[in-house]
Amino acid sequence: MSVDETLHQVLDVSGRAIAPVPDVPKEDLRRLHRHMVSMRLLDQRMLSLQRQGRIGFYGMATGQEATVTGSAYALRATDWVFHALRETGVCLWRGTTLEEFICQLIGNAGDVLIGRQMPMHFSDRRVNSVAWSSVIGTQLVHAMGAAYAAKLQQHDTVCMGYIGDGGTSSPDFHAALNFAQVWQVPAVFFCQNNQWAISVPLSAQTASSSIAIKAAAYGMRGVRVDGNDLLAVIQVTREAVERARAGGGPTFIESLTYRMGGHSSSDDPTRYRDAAQVQYWEERDPVRRFETWLRSEGLLTDADLEQWTAEVQDEISRAITSAESLPAPPIESMFSDVYAQMPAALADQMKYALALGKGTHVEGAFPL
Numbered sequence: 379m380s381v382d383e384t385l386h387q388v389l390d391v392s393g394r395a396i397a398p399v400p401d402v403p404k405e406d407l408r409r410l411h412r413h414m415v416s417m418r419l420l421d422q423r424m425l426s427l428q429r430q431g432r433i434g435f436y437g438m439a440t441g442q443e444a445t446v447t448g449s450a451y452a453l454r455a456t457d458w459v460f461h462a463l464r465e466t467g468v469c470l471w472r473g474t475t476l477e478e479f480i481c482q483l484i485g486n487a488g489d490v491l492i493g494r495q496m497p498m499h500f501s502d503r504r505v506n507s508v509a510w511s512s513v514i515g516t517q518l519v520h521a522m523g524a525a526y527a528a529k530l531q532q533h534d535t536v537c538m539g540y541i542g543d544g545g546t547s548s549p550d551f552h553a554a555l556n557f558a559q560v561w562q563v564p565a566v567f568f569c570q571n572n573q574w575a576i577s578v579p580l581s582a583q584t585a586s587s588s589i590a591i592k593a594a595a596y597g598m599r600g601v602r603v604d605g606n607d608l609l610a611v612i613q614v615t616r617e618a619v620e621r622a623r624a625g626g627g628p629t630f631i632e633s634l635t636y637r638m639g640g641h642s643s644s645d646d647p648t649r650y651r652d653a654a655q656v657q658y659w660e661e662r663d664p665v666r667r668f669e670t671w672l673r674s675e676g677l678l679t680d681a682d683l684e685q686w687t688a689e690v691q692d693e694i695s696r697a698i699t700s701a702e703s704l705p706a707p708p709i710e711s712m713f714s715d716v717y718a719q720m721p722a723a724l725a726d727q728m729k730y731a732l733a734l735g736k737g738t739h740v741e742g743a744f745p746l
C-alpha cells in the first residue's frame with residue numbers, strides 16, 4: 379500500500395482555489411465556516427473563564443479549526459469517534475450543545491459525564507464519541523477494536539481515531555495501526571500534526587520524512603493534507619472514510635496544522651518557541667483562508683460574519699450563565715453505573731454518604 383507524502387491542498391495560502399473543490403452543498407459551506415468561527419470564539423471565552431478561576435483547565439484548538447471541522451464533516455452520524463483533547467469541536471459539530479460542553483468543564487449536574495472526568499476530557503455517547511484517557515495514543519487502540527467489532531458484525535460503521543504528532547511515538551499507535559491493517563478494519567486514523575507535543579517540537583519527535591510515512595511500516599495507505607485548508611481536509615478524509623466503509627481497509631491521515639496557543643491553560647508556549655514561527659502560521663490562518671474563498675464565491679458577506687459573531691457570543695454567554703446556575707452532580711451519582719444491582723455494602727456506603735451530604739452525623743459511618 380502506498381504512502382503519498384504530497385501535501386494535498388485545494389486552497390492556496392491566500393484562499394484561492396488551486397484544485398477541484400469537493401462537492402459540498404452551499405449551505406453546508408456556510409455552516410462549516412460558522413462552526414469554525416464558533417470554535418475560535420469558544421476558545422477565547424473559555425480561556426478567559428479559566429483565568430478568572432471559574433473553570434480549572436482548558437485546552438484550545440485555535441489554529442486547528444479546519445482540521446477538526448473538516449474531518450468531522452466527512453463522517454456520518456452513525457460513525458464512531460475516538461478523540462482526545464483538541465477534538466471537542468467534532469462533538470459540537472455532531473450535536474453536543476455549548477451548555478453541555480461547559481457543564482463538563484465545571485463538572486456539575488448538567489455534565490453528561492457526571493463530573494467523573496477532568497475538565498476538557500469530554501465525550502458524549504449521544505453523538506457516538508467515546509470516553510478517552512489522558513494517556514496519549516490509547517484512543518487509537520479503542521478505535522481499532524471498535525472497527526474490528528463493526529467488521530465482525532458487518533455494520534457499515536467507520537471508526538475515526540484521532541491522535542497528535544506526539545502520540546505517534548506511543549506503543550499504542552503502533553499496536554493500533556498494525557492490527558488495523560492486518561485485519562483490514564473500517565478505521566481511519568487521523569493525526570493532527572500541530573507540530574508540538576507540549577514543549578517537544580516535531581524535529582525531536584521523529585526522524586521520519588513525515589508523519590504520514592509511518593503508515594508504510596504497517597503496509598497501510600498514508601496521506602498528507604494541509605490541515606489549515608478546510609476543503610482539502612474534507613476531500614482527503616471523505617475518501618478515507620468511504621474507502622473504509624466500502625471494505626477497502628484503514629487509512630492513516632497526517633493533517634499538517636499548527637497549535638496557535640499553549641498546550642493547555644497550564645502552559646506558556648513563549649518559554650519554548652519562537653514568535654517568528656507563530657507569526658508564520660498566523661499568516662496561514664485556516665478560518666481566514668476559508669473565509670476568503672467563501673467571499674470570492676459570493677457565499678459570505680460582512681453582514682453574515684457580524685451576525686454569526688454576535689449570535690455565537692450570545693449563545694456562549696447564555697450557555698455559561700445557565701451552566702453556572704447548576705448544582706454539583708447528585709451524591710448518588712458516585713455510586714451509580716458500576717453494578718447492574720448495587721451490592722449491599724455499596725448501598726450502605728451510599729446511605730452514609732447521602733446523610734453526610736445533608737450534614738447529618740451517622741453513627742458508625744466509615745470507621746477509619
Ligand SMILES: Cc1ncc(C[n+]2csc(CCOP(=O)(O)OP(=O)(O)O)c2C)c(N)n1
Nearest residue numbers: 464512513514542543544545572574575576
Ligand atoms: C503515554 C503518555 N505520555 C506522556 C503524557 C504527557 N502528555 C500529555 S499531553 C502530551 C503531548 C501530546 O502531544 P500530541 O500527541 O502532539 O497532541 P497535542 O496535545 O499537541 O494535540 C504529553 C506528552 C501522557 N499524557 N501520556
